[in-house]
Amino acid sequence: MADSTESGSRKLLGRLREAMAGDSAGQERLDKITHLIANSMGTEVCSIYLFRDEDTLELCATEGLKTEAVHQTRMRMGEGLVGRVARFGKVVNTPDAPAAKGFRFMPETGEERFSSFLGVPIQRLGEKLGVLVVQSRDPREYLADEVYALEVVAMVLAEMTELGAFVGEGAALSPLHQQPVLLRGGTGQEGTAEGHVWLHEPRVVITNPIADDPHIEQARLNHAVEELRVGVNKMLEMSQNGDKEQLQVLEAYRMFANSKGWMRRMEEDISRGLSAEAAVEKEQSQARARMEQVSDPYLRERLADLDDLSNRMLRILTGQGKETGIDLPADPILVARNIGPAELLEYGRSLRGIVLEEGSVGSHATIVARALAIPLVVHAKRVTTEALNGDHIMVDGDQGVVHLRPDDTVVTAFRDKIAMQAEAQERYASIRDKPATTQDGKEISLVMNAGLMADLPSLPSSGAEGVGLFRTELQFLVRNKMPKRSELVALYSRVLDAAGGKRVVFRTLDIGSDKVLPYMKPTDEPNPALGWRAIRVGLDKPGIMRMQLQALIRAANGRPLTIMFPFVAQAEEYRAARAEVDKTIAREERLGHVLPETLEIGAMLETPSLAFAPQKFFDEVGFLSIGGNDLKQFFFAADRENERVRRRYDTLNASFLSLIERIVERCAISGTPLSFCGEDAGRPVEAVCLAAMGLRTLSMRPASIGPVKSLLLRTNLDDLRKVILDARHRGEQTVRPMVMEWFRQSR
Ligand code: PEP
Numbered sequence: 001m002a003d004s005t006e007s008g009s010r011k012l013l014g015r016l017r018e019a020m021a022g023d024s025a026g027q028e029r030l031d032k033i034t035h036l037i038a039n040s041m042g043t044e045v046c047s048i049y050l051f052r053d054e055d056t057l058e059l060c061a062t063e064g065l066k067t068e069a070v071h072q073t074r075m076r077m078g079e080g081l082v083g084r085v086a087r088f089g090k091v092v093n094t095p096d097a098p099a100a101k102g103f104r105f106m107p108e109t110g111e112e113r114f115s116s117f118l119g120v121p122i123q124r125l126g127e128k129l130g131v132l133v134v135q136s137r138d139p140r141e142y143l144a145d146e147v148y149a150l151e152v153v154a155m156v157l158a159e160m161t162e163l164g165a166f167v168g169e170g171a172a173l174s175p176l177h178q179q180p181v182l183l184r185g186g187t188g189q190e191g192t193a194e195g196h197v198w199l200h201e202p203r204v205v206i207t208n209p210i211a212d213d214p215h216i217e218q219a220r221l222n223h224a225v226e227e228l229r230v231g232v233n234k235m236l237e238m239s240q241n242g243d244k245e246q247l248q249v250l251e252a253y254r255m256f257a258n259s260k261g262w263m264r265r266m267e268e269d270i271s272r273g274l275s276a277e278a279a280v281e282k283e284q285s286q287a288r289a290r291m292e293q294v295s296d297p298y299l300r301e302r303l304a305d306l307d308d309l310s311n312r313m314l315r316i317l318t319g320q321g322k323e324t325g326i327d328l329p330a331d332p333i334l335v336a337r338n339i340g341p342a343e344l345l346e347y348g349r350s351l352r353g354i355v356l357e358e359g360s361v362g363s364h365a366t367i368v369a370r371a372l373a374i375p376l377v378v379h380a381k382r383v384t385t386e387a388l389n390g391d392h393i394m395v396d397g398d399q400g401v402v403h404l405r406p407d408d409t410v411v412t413a414f415r416d417k418i419a420m421q422a423e424a425q426e427r428y429a430s431i432r433d434k435p436a437t438t439q440d441g442k443e444i445s446l447v448m449n450a451g452l453m454a455d456l457p458s459l460p461s462s463g464a465e466g467v468g469l470f471r472t473e474l475q476f477l478v479r480n481k482m483p484k485r486s487e488l489v490a491l492y493s494r495v496l497d498a499a500g501g502k503r504v505v506f507r508t509l510d511i512g513s514d515k516v517l518p519y520m521k522p523t524d525e526p527n528p529a530l531g532w533r534a535i536r537v538g539l540d541k542p543g544i545m546r547m548q549l550q551a552l553i554r555a556a557n558g559r560p561l562t563i564m565f566p567f568v569a570q571a572e573e574y575r576a577a578r579a580e581v582d583k584t585i586a587r588e589e590r591l592g593h594v595l596p597e598t599l600e601i602g603a604m605l606e607t608p609s610l611a612f613a614p615q616k617f618f619d620e621v622g623f624l625s626i627g628g629n630d631l632k633q634f635f636f637a638a639d640r641e642n643e644r645v646r647r648r649y650d651t652l653n654a655s656f657l658s659l660i661e662r663i664v665e666r667c668a669i670s671g672t673p674l675s676f677c678g679e680d681a682g683r684p685v686e687a688v689c690l691a692a693m694g695l696r697t698l699s700m701r702p703a704s705i706g707p708v709k710s711l712l713l714r715t716n717l718d719d720l721r722k723v724i725l726d727a728r729h730r731g732e733q734t735v736r737p738m739v740m741e742w743f744r745q746s747r
Pocket residue numbers: 469471510606626627628629630631677678679
């Protein structure tokens with residue numbers, strides 16, 4: 001480099017700023033910049049490649065290569081040395097480019113004359129924007145100092161790109177965050193929604209990447225770090241009594257806040273001419289690029305901590321808090337990396353839809369979104385980097401697809417879909433008060449699953465006859481400390497009030513497996529789904545179970561009460577739990593509390609073993625509800641949370657239906673009321689097949705009641721049963737094809 005000192009680098013940034021200040025167009029600016037960089041670094045070539053779409057880089061400006069190649073030369077991510085820099089977000093520095101791994105010869109550029117190559121990524125907070133390259137004729141490796149200087153320049157280019165400084169003709173120069181984007185993720189909650197983006201954590205915008213006076217910037221950085229340190233220490237003090245994991249995270253924060261390496265790198269960036277916020281962001285970008293590469297979960301966690309810390313610093317430095325002054329749009333679609341259940345509850349029903357970059361099907365946020373019936377797409381990669389507050393967005397929770405800034409054809413197609421769904425909803429509303437009587441006169445009772453107060457308004461609107469499953473653990477999951485008995489009494493009492501005399505089946509705490517209480521000591525189990533969970537925890541630690549039983553009895557306050565125990569694997573567990581109820585009733589009576597008018601006690605049948613329990617168990621249990629989600633996972637030995645296997649086995653598999661039939665028969669012998677409350681009860685085809693196998697009560701998400709009832713009303717269960725038995729008799733693995741064919745023909 002002609003002038004490789006810090007002041008040289010500052011001078012270059014100063015000239016860059018001047019080049020930017022004029023009112024020239026995007027292309028002109030890029031041309032000036034390549035000229036400036038080549039000139040001040042003493043290289044023959046300087047080129048800027050920008051992404052024209054997610055996977056293609058385009059040569060957008062060059063000093064030294066053939067100008068005809070500009071906007072003509074393109075390469076895919078990972079292709080050639082430039083593509084390699086882009087893919088891995090890492091510097092490539094080689095004295096002999098043609099001999100380097102991955103080199104691709106591009107004759108139109110005339111680059112064969114140049115031997116040495118130095119490429120650095122242009123990226124902003126994990127968003128890949130392009131690649132900056134310098135090349136020279138003589139075979140030399142660029143010095144660490146030169147590499148560093150080019151990285152600093154790339155950082156500034158990234159900021160300028162973000163601010164729209166290079167907008168012009170051509171796809172690669174079209175403004176960022178304006179093109180339509182299609183993102184594919186997974187379904188968290190079905191349903192469709194159209195609205196405008198509301199970023200849960202808005203992006204910080206840096207308008208001043210280049211600074212005049214490094215001393216001032218250094219002082220600003222020191223001040224921000226100090227503020228951060230004080231903040232982290234305060235958080236640590238406050239959570240000294242908190243749980244271990246939270247403390248560990250905060251300790252990690254403190255470690256970074258005091259980390260010499262982190263500080264030193266930022267100080268160096270500042271001395272080269274970056275502003276304090278640009279220096280923080282450069283570190284953050286690099287941490288994000290590393291995060292994409294590492295698979296070790298511990299390292300990823302630490303990088304995520306560093307990312308969070310950088311965000312806090314940026315907010316301190318720019319004064320841009322979460323409060324941006326922008327009002328929540330009338331039709332907000334929340335976009336976030338992830339969100340906790342409590343935060344989501346705070347937004348409540350004001351949200352039209354939710355899109356998460358991370359999240360998972362079984363996460364607590366998903367549970368809340370389901371309870372609120374808000375369409376949710378999870379795993380929508382890049383959504384937080386692509387979306388801006390206020391962007392038009394369409395969420396298809398059924399397909400797990402998100403259309404950001406959709407074009408007219410997508411808008412029309414999507415609105416058609418929404419209109420069709422609305423029509424269907426109207427149809428369902430018209431049958432809401434009708435009983436679900438099948439063509440052959442069988443009456444099926446449709447009840448709903450719930451778990452939060454937010455679910456209860458759906459009871460009248462869905463036409464459910466009651467609550468067939470109230471998952472009490474959700475109330476425990478969305479808090480950060482164990483609820484008190486008095487709180488539970490108030491809550492259960494409100495649930496019974498809201499049900500207005502309709503039956504509510506309260507399932508006692510079903511924790512463990514995927515449902516981990518944040519305030520309970522985690523148990524490290526090799527196979528949590530098969531581990532210490534649900535009734536096993538309840539019986540081993542009867543304190544919580546007793547508290548919950550007391551709360552339920554007090555909340556009933558003389559009204560009928562129905563209690564169900566989850567995950568009973570053998571009769572003895574049910575008996576032990578029942579004995580706890582008897583003891584609690586006796587105690588409550590002694591204490592002078594009013595006892596429930598009637599008390600029904602039942603169990604969930606979620607393990608195949610219980611289907612084969614001695615008949616005596618069926619005689620003594622008050623009622624049974626098949627937890628199909630768990631029963632299916634154990635029957636097929638296929639983890640319900642594992643995307644690879646969870647859809648592998650069909651509910652309409654002949655063996656599974658035989659198991660259901662057997663349970664129905666055994667309950668019929670003893671006259672034990674039986675229901676089905678797994679997700680399959682809410683899928684119309686599965687639901688009618690379950691009814692055909694003899695189930696008379698189905699419990700499902702409120703939104704499913706309409707579609708399930710609609711199909712039941714049109715079905716002759718006796719005929720359907722014959723189709724199922726016939727398929728089984730023929731040895732079919734799943735009865736689905738024959739059932740679907742029968743539906744098609746009888747339409
Ligand atoms: C089930 O397993 O089917 C069930 C209803 O319970 P959960 O989904 O809460 O485990």
